[in-house]
Amino acid sequence: MADRSAGAPRYMEAGSLQSFVEAFSGTLQACRHSPLTVAGYTDSARHFSVWLRRSRISLDQIDRETLQRFAQHRCRCRCGGGKRQVHVSARYVRRVSRFISFLAEREVIGMAVLPVCKDIDPHIAAYQHWLRHHRGISDRTIDRHGRMITRLLPRLGNVPEQYNASVVLQTILDEARVSSPAQVKTIATALRGYLQFLTANGLCRPNLDDAVPTVPQWHLSALPRYLPSRSVDRLIDRCDLTTPHGIRDRAILLLLARLGLRAGDIIAMHISDISWKDGTLRVCGKGRQEVTLPLPQDAGEALLEYLLHARPHVDDDVVFLRSRAPYRRLQSSTNVSNVVRLALRRAGIDDAPTHGANLLRHSAATSMLRAGASLDAVGAVLRHRSIDTTAHYAKVDILMLQQIAQPWPGGVSC
Known part of the structure; x- marks a missing residue:
């Protein structure tokens, strides 16, 4: 019986990407990964390099769909150890994704290959920038406020000049029907700050932040929770x-x-x-x-x-x-x-x-x-x-x- 794997190298060579595979391996070693983990990632990177060459995909052609094509291909390569790997596992694909990120971070391939955030409303982006540079708020809080305002936009609308007290009040009341009091309180705080930002920049009517209702809550009413x-x-x-x-x-x-x-x-x-x-x-x-x-x-x-x-x-x-x-x-x-x-x-x-x-x-x-x-x-x-x-x-x-x-x-x- 003829060997169906004839012509396949016993040990995959990364070709033109060999130096980057070695640099990738060195980075993993510097992060103190175990030798077994480093070997797994390195073999995955080498496999991806071989697949690129056989698929005739150059570095400048790598995009976000390339990894998906690699994940779906029927592997005919000889991975380390001589075993034929027919299916590419999700874990294997994650290793290759890390190698792609490594290449993008070093500008070997375009940064556009890396995942990007969803489009964000320009007013919300400006609001987050204002929070970061003028209010001294942590990045985690800034991100949370941005997500909350984005959640309210379908009811508020995308045109701040058209906001009025009735729309602002109704937005919070609608949110109160589906959220806990604590969450509504946080949302109200975010919306109040957003309206103050819009007012300061002349993007909406003044004093709309006063239309945001106060969420009833006893101040410091509970006992502190502590250990002896x-x-x-x-x-x-x-x-x-x-x-x-x-x-x-x-x-x-x-x-x-x-x-x-x-x-x-x-x-x-x-x-x-x-x-x-x-x-x-x-x-x-x-x-x-x-x-x-x-x-x-x-x-x-x-x-x-x-x-x-x-x-x-x-x-x-x-x-x-x-x-x-x-x-x-x-x-x-x-x-x-x-x-x-x-x-x-x-x-x-x-x-x-x-x-x-x-x-x-x-x-x-x-x-x-x-x-x-x-x-x-x-x-x-x-x-x-x-x-x-x-x-x-x-x-x-x-x-x-x-x-x-x-x-x-x-x-x-x-």
């Missing part, structure tokens, strides 16, 4: 200091618990923000409000231990990185909240009121107040703009509240 100090200590002590992952998590937990940092503060922290000589940490939080906080002894030692012995050696100034390859910066607040969530599980704390990073921020505030710190001091550490926000934590000292509570008039229990 002994539970926080147990949370921190259960970190496995024999692994880089455990060393990193302990440093994060101590910064959250001692300084009441937000998850965003952890993500945005740079090595240059730490002053070892002065024992301080520079933090830039909401509204780009920059403050310098004293670095507690245990948190500082944990941070130093991570930087010296557990942090991967990559060319990035951010402090905290992923503990597994690829070693890059944490992408969102969810990554930090997951550190707290897993720590709660390790410590066997199954009755925590919440499971995110803010749990330790609330715990830090209540602990400082119970230790005798003033509201002003706690507010300074937590970077509160209003003393009312800090006073919210005073409600957790039940023993003190019992001493100052007045009896019910007439001696009748309520």
Whole structure:
């Protein structure tokens, strides 16, 4: 029987793309991927290169449909090991997609090959630009506000000059029928800011932001959700200091618990923000409000231990990185909240009121107040703009509240 694979190379050669495949492999190795993972990605990139040559597709012809054609082709190549790969799996295609992105980032192929965002209304794009450069709002909030205004556009219309109070009010009322009060409150805030932006630029009638109704909600009515100090200590002590992952998590937990940092503060922290000589940490939080906080002894030692012995050696100034390859910066607040969530599980704390990073921020505030710190001091550490926000934590000292509570008039229990 004739060999149907006659003429196929036993080991696929990338041809003119060989140097880029090798550079791609080097990049993966620098990200500390395992040798097996690097080999898988490299073989996929080499396979894609062979397919391009056999399909007679030049580099300048690669577009967004090329990857789809590769995914659908019936493979007649000989992949590493001599096996015939008839079907191209979704995982295999994702590896090739990463190689294409690698080529685009180095301008070997056009950047237009990379995925692009959907078209956005020019007024919303200008609004987001204004938020970023004039209001000091985080990118995550800017993105959320843009998505919310985009959601309202079908009811508001695309011509701001035609907006009126009736349209604005009805838009929020319609949203209130399908969304929770908390979500409507956030949407109303976004719309109010959008209308203020349009008014400032003469794009709509003035004072339309006053037509956005206030969503009823008791201000700071709930009790703060926190952990007792002994539970926080147990949370921190259960970190496995024999692994880089455990060393990193302990440093994060101590910064959250001692300084009441937000998850965003952890993500945005740079090595240059730490002053070892002065024992301080520079933090830039909401509204780009920059403050310098004293670095507690245990948190500082944990941070130093991570930087010296557990942090991967990559060319990035951010402090905290992923503990597994690829070693890059944490992408969102969810990554930090997951550190707290897993720590709660390790410590066997199954009755925590919440499971995110803010749990330790609330715990830090209540602990400082119970230790005798003033509201002003706690507010300074937590970077509160209003003393009312800090006073919210005073409600957790039940023993003190019992001493100052007045009896019910007439001696009748309520």
